[in-house]
Amino acid sequence: MRRHLPLALVFVAFPATCHRVESTPATRTSAASAVPDVPGPPAATVTGVLDAAPPPVASLVPFPFGLPSPIAKYSCPVVLAGGPFRAFLAASDTRVAFVDGDDLLAIVNRSPTGALPPGYAPRDLVDLRDLSPRAPSACDAGRACLRREAAIALRRMFEGMRADGLTGRVDSAFRGFGTQCWVFDGWAAKARGGFCEAATQSALPGHSQHQLGTTVDAFTSDWADQGARTGEGVFRNGFGCTRGGRWFDENASVYGFVVSYPIDPDDRKDGSRCQPRADRPVPIDPKTGYKNEPWHLRYIGVEAAARYHDAWVRSGPGTAAEITLEQWLRAQRGLAGDAELPVCDGCQCGACETMDAGEHENPCGDASLLLDAGGRVVFPKEEPRILDAVAKRGTDGALLVRIRVSVPAHTPTQTPVADEEGLRYADGANYRALSPYPSGLEHRYDDLRGAWRVAVGIGTGAERWPWRASLAQAGLGATWNRANLVLPGKAGDVVVRVGVPGTVVRGARLQVTLLRDGVEHGTRQVAVEEAGGG
Ligand SMILES: [Zn+2]
Numbered sequence: 001m002r003r004h005l006p007l008a009l010v011f012v013a014f015p016a017t018c019h020r021v022e023s024t025p026a027t028r029t030s031a032a033s034a035v036p037d038v039p040g041p042p043a044a045t046v047t048g049v050l051d052a053a054p055p056p057v058a059s060l061v062p063f064p065f066g067l068p069s070p071i072a073k074y075s076c077p078v079v080l081a082g083g084p085f086r087a088f089l090a091a092s093d094t095r096v097a098f099v100d101g102d103d104l105l106a107i108v109n110r111s112p113t114g115a116l117p118p119g120y121a122p123r124d125l126v127d128l129r130d131l132s133p134r135a136p137s138a139c140d141a142g143r144a145c146l147r148r149e150a151a152i153a154l155r156r157m158f159e160g161m162r163a164d165g166l167t168g169r170v171d172s173a174f175r176g177f178g179t180q181c182w183v184f185d186g187w188a189a190k191a192r193g194g195f196c197e198a199a200t201q202s203a204l205p206g207h208s209q210h211q212l213g214t215t216v217d218a219f220t221s222d223w224a225d226q227g228a229r230t231g232e233g234v235f236r237n238g239f240g241c242t243r244g245g246r247w248f249d250e251n252a253s254v255y256g257f258v259v260s261y262p263i264d265p266d267d268r269k270d271g272s273r274c275q276p277r278a279d280r281p282v283p284i285d286p287k288t289g290y291k292n293e294p295w296h297l298r299y300i301g302v303e304a305a306a307r308y309h310d311a312w313v314r315s316g317p318g319t320a321a322e323i324t325l326e327q328w329l330r331a332q333r334g335l336a337g338d339a340e341l342p343v344c345d346g347c348q349c350g351a352c353e354t355m356d357a358g359e360h361e362n363p364c365g366d367a368s369l370l371l372d373a374g375g376r377v378v379f380p381k382e383e384p385r386i387l388d389a390v391a392k393r394g395t396d397g398a399l400l401v402r403i404r405v406s407v408p409a410h411t412p413t414q415t416p417v418a419d420e421e422g423l424r425y426a427d428g429a430n431y432r433a434l435s436p437y438p439s440g441l442e443h444r445y446d447d448l449r450g451a452w453r454v455a456v457g458i459g460t461g462a463e464r465w466p467w468r469a470s471l472a473q474a475g476l477g478a479t480w481n482r483a484n485l486v487l488p489g490k491a492g493d494v495v496v497r498v499g500v501p502g503t504v505v506r507g508a509r510l511q512v513t514l515l516r517d518g519v520e521h522g523t524r525q526v527a528v529e530e531a532g533g534g
Contacts, residue, residue: 127143127145180204252305261288262324354371414484416443417473
């Protein structure tokens, strides 16, 4: 049996009224463009139902991510089987959900703890055209729906746009689990990299903010008309820098909406909020898990959006400390670090988290963090240890310290990650103030609980261990160094290279250690080879 789900391309333009909303939280200038998360490719089918046994859920308190609840039925074949791409989620990652969808401040993201139950749909969905109540099935069958409060707020926002001479429209609103499965399947079929690439562009079912019934993909009619003429549709690059895209970025929070996926400050062209840099590839934003989507607006309530906006202004817009909605929601729950890694969905980004405690294979293998039933990182019994450490002075006077460490699989470590050349600390830089990329912004990498790092120091000064580096594989830095978060260490004998300023070190006793929660493990002196002709 073939069930055909029409792709809801719904035009919703509300009539103008005389009610103009005055205040705008302005300071913001606008957002940009990259690759869509959203509906796109045509026709795949959702058939069959695969049952998965619910897992035992341990009673651990508190639950920062939400209370884990077993999933009785998970019915997205492409995710379970991987289709023709032979990539799939570990079965355990389809057996538990953490998110209470009714919570306007729920954390829904790509991580295992950011998942909604497949059966979840809001009970107060209304049709965006006339605000009449709709069953989730009617919404999934082509009606554009949101929860009542969000729908009313959207109507007000479009009135505000109209007053500024813009006509807003919605191209996707509530999407149930089944629809998201179909959307994701379509992306997997279309994307060159299949399942893996699709995972960076489209949310996995259960992990989409659209399932909350508070999220829309919104554009202007001008943008849509242009897309219709060229056949490119609305989900194309460039919307963020249009008047409509800038309007959302600057004004949406007045109406209770937030652009969930802005451009990471490190990826902005000359600081522009709507234009990504072109001098290097722009990967996903590690703080959100997605590329920029200037059209993806999530309703969190007018009061909460105002608090978020205040926090955003205080966080330092344009600096590496600028928050997104994700970091603000984490802060509300007392979660440390900027983000969680995605569920093991193909490892496009090289590292992932899984609820699977080793019973099944996952696409990341050892390059994964294992989570317990409460969503917390599981620590391997064995600890990492330093095998040897040597330092050489380069011709520029800097010291390159080479530390060899034995690292058990699934050892939690954290950014910053050294690339093949090593992590270079210039004069005055330390782990609280480091630009991990050439011409990049300065980041803070405060200790995250339980994470191991290699640390280099000279045993004097206020900061005992100013130069710290991850145990993760070199390739991960390009994506993940723009956030402070926990990563899996590279399993086996790992070589970490840390460049430290020669002026500080000259004549001092150089030391290395493994640091975890501020405690030193295996501290040792490093012999400095004064070679290199300096
Ligand atoms: Zn969206």
